[in-house]
Amino acid sequence: MSDHIVFFSKSDIPQSWQTAFAKVRPGARFEVLSGAVTGPCDADFAVVWHPPHGELARMTKLKAIFSLGAGVDHVLGDPEFPSHVPLSRVVDPTLTAGMSEYVVLQVLALHRGLPGYIAAQRRGLWRPSAPKLARDVRVGIMGMGVLGRDAARKLAPFGYRLSGWSRSGFEEAGVECHRGADGLKAILRSTDILVCLLPLTAETRGILNRETLALLPAGAAILNAGRGAHIVDADLLAALDARHVSAAALDVFAEEPLPAPHRYWSHPGVIVTPHVASLTNADAVAARMSASMDRVNAGLPPFDLVDPARGY
Amino acid sequence: MSDHIVFFSKSDIPQSWQTAFAKVRPGARFEVLSGAVTGPCDADFAVVWHPPHGELARMTKLKAIFSLGAGVDHVLGDPEFPSHVPLSRVVDPTLTAGMSEYVVLQVLALHRGLPGYIAAQRRGLWRPSAPKLARDVRVGIMGMGVLGRDAARKLAPFGYRLSGWSRSGFEEAGVECHRGADGLKAILRSTDILVCLLPLTAETRGILNRETLALLPAGAAILNAGRGAHIVDADLLAALDARHVSAAALDVFAEEPLPAPHRYWSHPGVIVTPHVASLTNADAVAARMSASMDRVNAGLPPFDLVDPARGY
Numbered sequence: 001m002s003d004h005i006v007f008f009s010k011s012d013i014p015q016s017w018q019t020a021f022a023k024v025r026p027g028a029r030f031e032v033l034s035g036a037v038t039g040p041c042d043a044d045f046a047v048v049w050h051p052p053h054g055e056l057a058r059m060t061k062l063k064a065i066f067s068l069g070a071g072v073d074h075v076l077g078d079p080e081f082p083s084h085v086p087l088s089r090v091v092d093p094t095l096t097a098g099m100s101e102y103v104v105l106q107v108l109a110l111h112r113g114l115p116g117y118i119a120a121q122r123r124g125l126w127r128p129s130a131p132k133l134a135r136d137v138r139v140g141i142m143g144m145g146v147l148g149r150d151a152a153r154k155l156a157p158f159g160y161r162l163s164g165w166s167r168s169g170f171e172e173a174g175v176e177c178h179r180g181a182d183g184l185k186a187i188l189r190s191t192d193i194l195v196c197l198l199p200l201t202a203e204t205r206g207i208l209n210r211e212t213l214a215l216l217p218a219g220a221a222i223l224n225a226g227r228g229a230h231i232v233d234a235d236l237l238a239a240l241d242a243r244h245v246s247a248a249a250l251d252v253f254a255e256e257p258l259p260a261p262h263r264y265w266s267h268p269g270v271i272v273t274p275h276v277a278s279l280t281n282a283d284a285v286a287a288r289m290s291a292s293m294d295r296v297n298a299g300l301p302p303f304d305l306v307d308p309a310r311g312y
Numbered sequence: 313m314s315d316h317i318v319f320f321s322k323s324d325i326p327q328s329w330q331t332a333f334a335k336v337r338p339g340a341r342f343e344v345l346s347g348a349v350t351g352p353c354d355a356d357f358a359v360v361w362h363p364p365h366g367e368l369a370r371m372t373k374l375k376a377i378f379s380l381g382a383g384v385d386h387v388l389g390d391p392e393f394p395s396h397v398p399l400s401r402v403v404d405p406t407l408t409a410g411m412s413e414y415v416v417l418q419v420l421a422l423h424r425g426l427p428g429y430i431a432a433q434r435r436g437l438w439r440p441s442a443p444k445l446a447r448d449v450r451v452g453i454m455g456m457g458v459l460g461r462d463a464a465r466k467l468a469p470f471g472y473r474l475s476g477w478s479r480s481g482f483e484e485a486g487v488e489c490h491r492g493a494d495g496l497k498a499i500l501r502s503t504d505i506l507v508c509l510l511p512l513t514a515e516t517r518g519i520l521n522r523e524t525l526a527l528l529p530a531g532a533a534i535l536n537a538g539r540g541a542h543i544v545d546a547d548l549l550a551a552l553d554a555r556h557v558s559a560a561a562l563d564v565f566a567e568e569p570l571p572a573p574h575r576y577w578s579h580p581g582v583i584v585t586p587h588v589a590s591l592t593n594a595d596a597v598a599a600r601m602s603a604s605m606d607r608v609n610a611g612l613p614p615f616d617l618v619d620p621a622r623g624y
Contacts (some may be wrong), residue, residue, distance in 0.1 A: 074404045094445060101420055101446065101470060108417035112588070118430055123582045124577045126569035128586040133406060133593070134413065154469060158413060257438035265436045274440040276424070281445070 003293060004042060008033040009049035009068055011256075012280070017047070020286035025293070045293055050074045057082050059086070064088060064296045065287050068280055070095060070147065071227060072306050073200035081135065081308070088302040089312070090293055094281040096150045102225055102277035103151040103195055106249035107160070109271065110193050110221040111137050115247040119268035132192075134159040140191030142207075143198035143226060144170040144177075145312070151197065163187055167203070188215035200227035201311030210235040213245060221247045225277040228253035233264070238299075240269045251277040315605060318371065321361035321380055323568075324592070329359070332598035357605055362386040363430050369394050376400060376608045380592055381409060383539060384618050385512035393620070400604055400614040401624070406593040414537055414589035415463040415507055418561035419472070420606040421583065422505050422533040423449050427559040431580035432506045444504075448470040452503030454519070455510035455538060456482040456489075457615065457624070459590075471512065475499055479515070480573070500527035505535065512539035512571060513623035522547040525557060533559045537589040540565035544575070552581045563589040 005021065005028050007014055014032040021030050031043070035052065035205070041059045048056070049068035057080035058063060065082075067075060067089040073082055109115070112131050118236040120127045137160050141148045144164040152162050152175045163176035165187040170177055178187040183209075194216065198204045208222070209232040222245055224231055233254060247269045253262075256275055264270050292302035306312060317333065317340050319326055322423040333342050343355070347364065353371045360368070361380035368377060369392035377394075379387060379401040387393055421427070424443050432439045449472050453460045456476040456502040464474050464487045475488035477499045483488055490499040500506070506528065510516045520534070534557055536543055545566060551557040559581040565574075568587055576582050603614075604614035618624060 040566060097446065097471065098443070101424060101443075104470075105417065105420035105424060105426070108413055109421070112417060114417070114585075117585045118583070120586070121577060122434070124572050126586045128588045128591075130591050131410070131413075131588070134409065157466060157469065158416075159409065260436050261454075265433060271430070273426075273429045274432070274438045276429075276440045276443070279440075279442050 003028045003044045003297075004031065005029065005045045005293075006031045006033055006041065006043040006049060007047045008051045008055070011275075012049055012068055012282075016282045017286065020282040021290070023283070024287045024290040032081075045289075045296075047289065048075065051078070053078045054080045056080070056085075066292070066302070068285075070278070071200060072312065073227060073229075076306075076308055076311060083308045086296065086302050087306040087308060088289070088304045089306050090280055090285055090288075091146055091304040092281065092285050092288065094284050096146055096276045099147045099225060099278035100151045100154040100196070100249065103197070103223065104154050104158075105192055106225075106271070107139055107155060107195065107221045108158070110223065110247055110249060111160075115249075115269055115271055118271070132269065133142050135161065135177070135280075138163065138190055138192045139195060140165065140187045140193070141175075141195045141197060142166075142187070143196065143271045144175070145197070145199075147199045148195075149175075151195065163190065184225065185211070185215055188212055189217070191216060191220060193221045196222070196224045196226040196230050198226045198230055199312035202230055203311075205214075205229050206232050207233065208236065210238070212261065213239045216245065218244055219246045221245065223249045228256065232260075237263055237267070240267060245269070247271075251275055313536065314324055315340045315356045315609075316343065316353040317341065317357045317359060317605075318343045318345055318353065319359045320363045320367070323587075324361055324380055324594075328594040329598065332594040333602070335595070336599045336602040357601075357608075359601065362388065363390070365390045366392045368392070368397075376604065376614045378604070378614070379618075380597075382590070383511060384624065385539060385541075388618075388620055388623060395620045398608065398614050399618040399620060400601070400616045401618050402592055402597055402600075403458055403616040404593065404597050404600065406596050407590045410459055411459045411509070411537060411590035412463045412466040414563065414585075415509070415535065416466050416470075418537075418583070419451055419467060419505055419507065419536045420470070422535065422559055422561060423472075427561075427581055427583055428581070440561045447473065450475065451507060452477065452499045452505070453487075453507045453509060454478075454499070455508065456484065456487070457509075457511075460507075460509045463489075463507065475502065495525055496524070500524055501529070503528060503532060505533045508534070508536045508538040508542050510538045510542055511624035512541055517541050518544050520544065520548065522550070525551045528557065530556055531558045533557065533561075535561045537563045540568065545574075545612060549575055549579070557581070559583075561585070563587055 009143045047066045062085045139160045141164040144166040165178040169179035249271045251273045360380045374397045376398045423492045451472045456478040477490040481491035561583045563585045
């Protein structure tokens with residue numbers, strides 16, 4: 001176990017990962033990179049979140065790359081991404097549970113009018129309004145992978161009318177299935193609360209734009225816990241200003257941290273959270289990555305292998 | 313069905329109730345009272361929310377009184393309340409479901425730090441923080457009647473550690489049972505998120521005060537969807553200011569609407585909602601009340617009968 005692991009993240013705290021790997025892989029050399037390195041690098045494994053472009057290609061002996069999150073757009077967007085190296089992403093029950101907590105929290109918040117009550121509270125206004133019954137609220141989930149299916153299961157006990165959309169279709173009890181381009185139009189036309197949990201790929205970038213938002217029923221609400229780049233921000237802001245979209249709960253943004261002057265911060269219909277829908281639990285994930293490293297050392301693919309062509 | 317029904321509410325819209333009763337009890341005379349009446353009144357049934365004191369006593373021919381909500385403190389607090397007349401309260405699946413939506417929404421909000429993110433958003437600050445895992449969060453529910461038990465069942469799938477407290481005890485799978493004065497201390501000492509769904513009685517008035525709040529672990533959060541008078545406001549504000557209580561989601565207040573200068577409106581740790589946790593659905597409830605009126609006319613007690621001595 002004298003593996004050489006390099007670690008790079010622009011948002012995680014290296015210490016907690018160093019500690020976690022020391023427990024599960026005590027023999028490994030754990031090197032924290034703080035920026036672009038110079039010269040070649042003989043690392044066996046790279047554990048990364050938003051590494052500088054070109055950095056992974058310079059590590060010519062890599063046996064596997066591990067994304068520190070469920071999304072892998074941050075590495076596949078690197079023009080020099082070494083696509084012959086197996087890429088693994090986080091598929092962690094803790095991460096899934098955390099995402100479902102966030103989705104249920106914000107679906108309930110949007111259904112029950114919390115953005116309006118927050119805005120009213122700022123102005124000291126007591127303005128009760130009667131909510132719809134859950135059975136009359138149509139929740140549409142874009143992205144029906146592990147996260148989308150678990151969210152649907154956690155939403156079901158409240159009695160919402162659930163539908164889902166994914167590129168290739170899915171089967172999930174109690175959830176109406178939509179797929180492909182026609183299915184996208186169909187789910188948008190019949191959704192009161194739209195939940196985006198899609199992976200970011202060439203096909204899903206900007207998927208929520210002027211044209212697609214216009215298909216939503218008037219007064220629909222948006223929840224984005226996928227990636228900021230799924231939304232064309234100017235188009236969502238225009239739809240919010242026109243009250244066509246009544247409210248939005250946004251956890252992810254094209255640029256993070258969300259820049260100070262951005263209108264999302266101050267829009268009365270928007271709840272901003274700082275990319276906290278689902279945070280990777282270092283101990284649980286380090287254990288899974290270490291098990292994957294054992295597999296790779298034995299000539300097997302790592303767990304939770306990504307298909308770079310598909311993008312997830 | 314020539315019953316005479318009088319209706320008084322300081323917050324419900326009479327029109328929707330008039331329409332609802334016209335559907336289920338077309339022969340009845342439906343009289344909307346807008347304030348204190350003078351002289352005797354020959355009504356058979358009174359459907360009320362916060363009627364003026366003394367008003368019900370003046371209706372000497374009343375066969376039953378119907379509270380427009382689950383709580384009956386608004387009538388039992390009347391010194392002239394005619395306690396020989398059967399009193400019925402709203403026990404409605406729609407109301408129960410709505411309350412559980414609100415409880416799960418705010419428990420998730422408190423667990424996931426939403427009050428802090430709302431306060432940060434006002435200031436344009438990006439301040440992510442890692443939440444606890446749900447299995448490490450202890451949720452304690454005060455009041456384990458129909459509402460408390462349903463809320464517990466809706467919270468269970470998230471994996472919270474659940475406990476409950478009621479005067480007389482209860483049995484609910486997966487929920488630790490506390491009862492009586494000693495049980496109150498025990499649940500407060502072991503709760504991270506305290507949910508108040510109690511009825512308001514002489515024994516529960518001011519139950520959350522300096523002494524009881526001090527028993528909570530440091531950093532605990534409060535959710536009140538019971539009655540405003542369950543909380544001694546000055547004591548909760550002091551606990552919030554001292555950060556002993558980290559946050560509070562409050563739907564009910566000693567005075568409603570919450571007066572403009574009240575510190576709850578502006579406190580960064582407080583989410584104020586305008587008594588919307590659970591709103592009575594006129595159609596569903598009018599049908600149930602009408603069925604109760606048939607029972608009373610046949611010499612039977614109404615559904616959902618209250619014990620005035622117990623207070624619920």
